[in-house]
Amino acid sequence: MPELVPAVDGFFTTDPEPALLGTRCTTCGTYHFPAETFFCRNPACDGTTLEQVTLSRRGKVWSWTMNRYPAPPPFPKTEPFEPYGVAAVELAEERMIVLGMLARDVDASALHIGDEVELSVEPHRDNETLIWTWKPVS
Amino acid sequence: MSKDVAVLGAGMHPWGKWGRNFVEYGVHAARAALADAGVDWQDIQFIAGGETVRNGYAGYVAGSSIAQALGWSGARVATAYAACASGASAIDIARARILAGLCDVALVVGADTTPKGFLAPSGGERKQDPDWLRFYLLGATNPTYFAFYARRRMELYGSTEKDWAAVKIKNARHGLNNPNARYRKEVTEEEILSSAMVSEPLRLLNICTTSDGGAAVVLTSLEYARRKGVSDPVKVSGVSTVTPKFPKTVIDLPDIATDSAAAAAPPESTFRDSIAAAAYEEAGLGPDDLDLAEVYDLSTALELDWYENIGLCKEGEAERLIRDGDTTIGGRIPVNPSGGLACFGEAVPAQAIAQVCEVTWQLRGEAQGRQVDGAKVGLTINQGLFGHGSSVILTR
Secondary structure (H helix, E strand, O other): OOOOOOOOOOOOOOOOOOOOEEEEEEEOOOEEEOOOOOOOOOOOOOOEEEEEEEEEOOOEEEEEEEOOOOOOOOOOOOOOOOOEEEEEEEOOOOOOEEEEEEEOOOOOOOOOOEEEEEEEEOOOHHHOEOOOOOEEEE | OOOEEEEEEEEEEEOOOOOOHHHHHHHHHHHHHHHHOOOOHOOOOOEEEOOOOOOOOOOOOHHHHHHHHOOOOOOOOEEOOHHHHHHHHHHHHHHHHHHHOOOOEEEEEEOOOOOOOOHHHHHHHHOHHHHHHHHHHOOOOOOHHHHHHHHHHHHHHHHHHHHHHOOOOHHHHHHHOOOOOOOOOOOOOHHHHHHOOOEEOOEEEEEOEEOOOEEEEEEEEEHHHHHOOOOOOEEEEEEHHHHHHOOOOOOEEEEEEEEOOOOOOOOOHHHHHHHHHHHHHHHHHHHHHOOOHHHHHHHHEHHHHHHHOEEEEEOOHHHHHHHHHOOOOOOOOOOOOHHHHHHEOOOOOHHHHHHHHHHHHHHHHHOOOOOOOOOOOEEEEEEOOOEEEEEEEEOO
């Protein structure tokens, strides 16, 4: 079986300790995800040098949902449909919220706002590419 | 100098689901608004269209498509795209031309025909498009985001499924006699609480559908309205089309992440709060002046968020308003007397204009079967994808 590659380039690493890939403005320190490479979005900053950084691997749940209806394309279609979770996670150092699917085996009914989660990487729902997910820290 | 313009006419094509060309609905609504205003199409000096870009309709041009269908008249034209806020954008452009003295009478039209099911991004593989990416990478449908907000109300403010059901029951009752509403049927708490779970904690009957429909208004200078014999017209007294302020720290569709507040402190108010604030400031009015509001109930729980965003109560107190019946017709401050999106479903570029039509009829005392007694001031509000504020304050 060929090795799976990320569903999108430049969004995350696939190390044993995977991380999201963003950029940080070298002038003001603002983080950007997905990466901005040409300009800083802080209106008080005209910085144009943005360095690639890995974002914090852990964050706290801001909110989440379990989707019980299939999303339309381009979300991968699976038969039978398998409900999937999506979480919005606050990263303390970057002071931003980043979305991600919940890891496949997560029991979402036990999840609460403020719970600590960690980034992981797993096959996307069609098992053809890799995707980043959030997984509770047990 | 007065910054008011008159709403001389309002008209709609009823909401439904037929899949016909959007131009049909737009022409129907335009003709209704023109007839209501007593203005001939060929006297319209400027036409502004609200448009949407989606699902193979990409690039359709609302202003001129409808102008051509009404019959080329030489009127000047503009088309505004601001997602759900497209209608407010079109109204703002028309108002600005009138206030600048560049024209006296303008027609604003929005119409849509919607595909079945979830709103989805345009086709193809478009990895630079955040709207495409959120579906591809995350399956982050629109209800996914509505669910985030609903979950927060639950955990932070004790909101319950019964509170959300109360919103749906209220709006369904409000819309019962609205001839333009798509759904005119009472709904019970049991039906809502047993409807299919879509995006936890939101069930099917908590989430608005997508609809076909068309809405139009004729805007004029106050002087033009007087010449037409209307000395006391409904007036547009404030329009807000603000963008967010950096760093925007609440996740909004279609984004995968918020701005970072690492280097700049978040603004004092959220984007949704700032939308209403700008409209109030323009109108020189505040929440206490309102007699009614039309808010964007994409989900029942989101209606509660709007109560707070437009200043009807403090953050975390909206549940009390719905429990006490404050926002029902006959209550302290009726919200969505039209029936809202719960009864209409969303016809994206028409919806903000439809909100203005409803408030216009309310302020004229013509909202049969759903009239808010003695209404003099009304506010409409919504938010469009990609950072588009939309709020209109109407007075009489």
